Amino acid sequence: GDSVTQMEGPVTLSEEAFLTINCTYTATGYPSLFWYVQYPGEGLQLLLKATKADDKGSNKGFEATYRKETTSFHLEKGSVQVSDSAVYFCALSDRGGSYIPTFGRGTSLIVHP
Amino acid sequence: EADIYQTPRYLVIGTGKKITLECSQTMGHDKMYWYQQDPGMELHLIHYSYGVNSTEKGDLSSESTVSRIRTEHFPLTLESARPSHTSQYLCASTDTGGPSAFFGQGTRLTVV
Numbered sequence: 001g002d003s004v005t006q007m008e009g010p011v012t013l014s015e016e017a018f019l020t021i022n023c024t025y026t027a028t029g030y031p032s033l034f035w036y037v038q039y040p041g042e043g044l045q046l047l048l049k050a051t052k053a054d055d056k057g058s059n060k061g062f063e064a065t066y067r068k069e070t071t072s073f074h075l076e077k078g079s080v081q082v083s084d085s086a087v088y089f090c091a092l093s094d095r096g097g098s099y100i101p102t103f104g105r106g107t108s109l110i111v112h113p
Numbered sequence: 114e115a116d117i118y119q120t121p122r123y124l125v126i127g128t129g130k131k132i133t134l135e136c137s138q139t140m141g142h143d144k145m146y147w148y149q150q151d152p153g154m155e156l157h158l159i160h161y162s163y164g165v166n167s168t169e170k171g172d173l174s175s176e177s178t179v180s181r182i183r184t185e186h187f188p189l190t191l192e193s194a195r196p197s198h199t200s201q202y203l204c205a206s207t208d209t210g211g212p213s214a215f216f217g218q219g220t221r222l223t224v225v
Contacts, residue, residue, distance in 0.1 A: 042218055044216040101214045108154070
């Protein structure tokens with residue numbers, strides 16, 4: 001079945017540091033890939049997405065590239081801010097299958113001033 | 114702007130009580146989902162629906178039930194709450210034409 005594996009947290013960084021959160025996936029079909037963000041006490045919000053190989057999703061300084069050859073979708077940001085502190089979820093939706101969103105376990109990011 | 118609403122946001126209830134968590138969306142999405150989020154943040158799919166009168170159990174066994182009588186409404190019911198049901202419950206929806214999920218703000222349930 002479909003699955004998503006992302007790096008365990010927490011990831012602790014100083015403000016303005018470079019961020020990478022690794023995500024790899026397994027899917028039988030042709031998935032769309034997503035990053036969602038969850039702030040404390042809230043639901044998940046879509047951060048960015050990519051629907052086919054080599055697409056780059058970007059939003060609010062975050063980027064991720066759909067790499068079919070390595071089945072990866074790593075999240076990056078060049079300079080994090082304290083306000084980026086949250087939990088980040090990698091996810092996929094399989095167009096060839098049920099379309100039910102499948103999530104990774106989440107990675108907590110803590111950014112210190 | 115996504116419009117999916119969950120009520121209540123917080124609920125503390127005694128063991129044995131019947132409760133219904135409400136979820137409504139105004140986007141006309143066909144597919145709706147309930148996830149249980151454990152303290153370690155992982156999301157577990159407990160129910161989903163492809164449309165009106167369609168309900169399916171998810172990956173995680175749950176003592177809850179759901180109904181889908183109207184497209185916009187997908188309530189989750191616990192007939193007899195137990196402390197093991199204490200958790201955060203997240204409702205989401207997706208459109209058939211697009212795979213992005215929209216989430217409500219969640220209901221944090223505590224059973225004492």
